[in-house]
Amino acid sequence: MDLQGRIALVTGSRRGVGQLVAEHLLARGATVVGFARGEATIDHPAYRHYQVDVADAAMVQRAFGAIARDVGPVAIVINNAAVLTSQYAMIMPPSAAQEMLNVNLLGPFLVSREAAKMMRRLRWGRIVNIGSMAASLEPIGDSIYAATKAGVATLANVLAKELGPLGVTCNTLAVTAIDSDMLAQLPRDKVAAIIDRLPVPRFAAADDILNVIDFLLSERSGYITAQTIWLGGVN
Ligand SMILES: NC(=O)c1ccc[n+]([C@@H]2O[C@H](COP(=O)([O-])OP(=O)(O)OC[C@H]3O[C@@H](n4cnc5c(N)ncnc54)[C@H](OP(=O)(O)O)[C@@H]3O)[C@@H](O)[C@H]2O)c1
Secondary structure, eight states: OOOTTOEEEEETTTSHHHHHHHHHHHHTTOEEEEEESSOOOOOOTTEEEEEOOTTOHHHHHHHHHHHHHHTOOOOEEEEOOOOOOOOOGGGOOHHHHHHHIIIIIIHHHHHHHHHHHHHHHHTOEEEEEEEETHHHHOOTTOHHHHHHHHHHHHHHHHHHHHHGGGTEEEEEEEEOOOSSHHHHTSOHHHHHHHHHTSSSOSOOOHHHHHHHHHHHHSGGGTTOOSOEEEGGGOO
16 A cells, blocks of 8 residues: 555554554655654654644644644544553542543544544545554453543544545544553553453454554545454454
8 A cells, every 4th residue: 555645643653553553654655743742753754743742732733733834734643642541440540530531532532623624625534543442341440441442433433424525534443452561551460361352362463453554544445434443353
């Protein structure tokens, strides 16, 4: 798949899944804009990094102004940035719950609506929200996290209706466990117990994720929208 000439925005591009996807899209020829709170970790001539907190509406708006001026209209969004605090509800700090809501759910909304204004002019767009198996498996400790991940799928489904007539598809890729800083926060035995019960009982590999990204971004997938694709047989 050739993404030459397309501008793709990947949130949370500094580490983990976001970095993986950003580097993949660069290899496919896209110009990639990355958002994260920290500094760039990708060094590539077609990569532009913006230090943006996706939960901050004013910051997101300002960044889109700069992108419009300095890069061009965004045609692809991968809403990947998220935070996780896994804790029993009774002892979950409200500030941590609030941060998950802000970053994981409000963030994709803020980014998608700014990008949609650009996609409307292109009459073409692809929005992919990175969901999680947690939305379906509902693990203990993940009440808010799982709810935000169910929320991003709902968000994509509604945006699919609003943006479908404009040539924009909106889907969710619900990933299973893959090695990253986020996964390292969880007890290994808790993750192993979840993975052992999956229909395909193994961690996600990079290519499991990139395969679905390629499918959803493809020119041929213009009729695929409002879908959640679950890795590993989760449903
Ligand atoms: N890893 C897994 O096993 C797993 C399983 C299921 C779903 N997922 C999902 O996959 C996605 C990526 O997870 P990951 O494991 O790669 O996470 P990660 O290693 O913790 O990386 C998170 C990325 O998001 C950025 N970020 C965090 N808060 C942000 C904010 N407020 N504004 C902008 N950027 C922010 C981080 O950069 P800064 O800190 O510099 O901002 C970092 O680049 C998430 O949506 C996660 O829910 C992961």
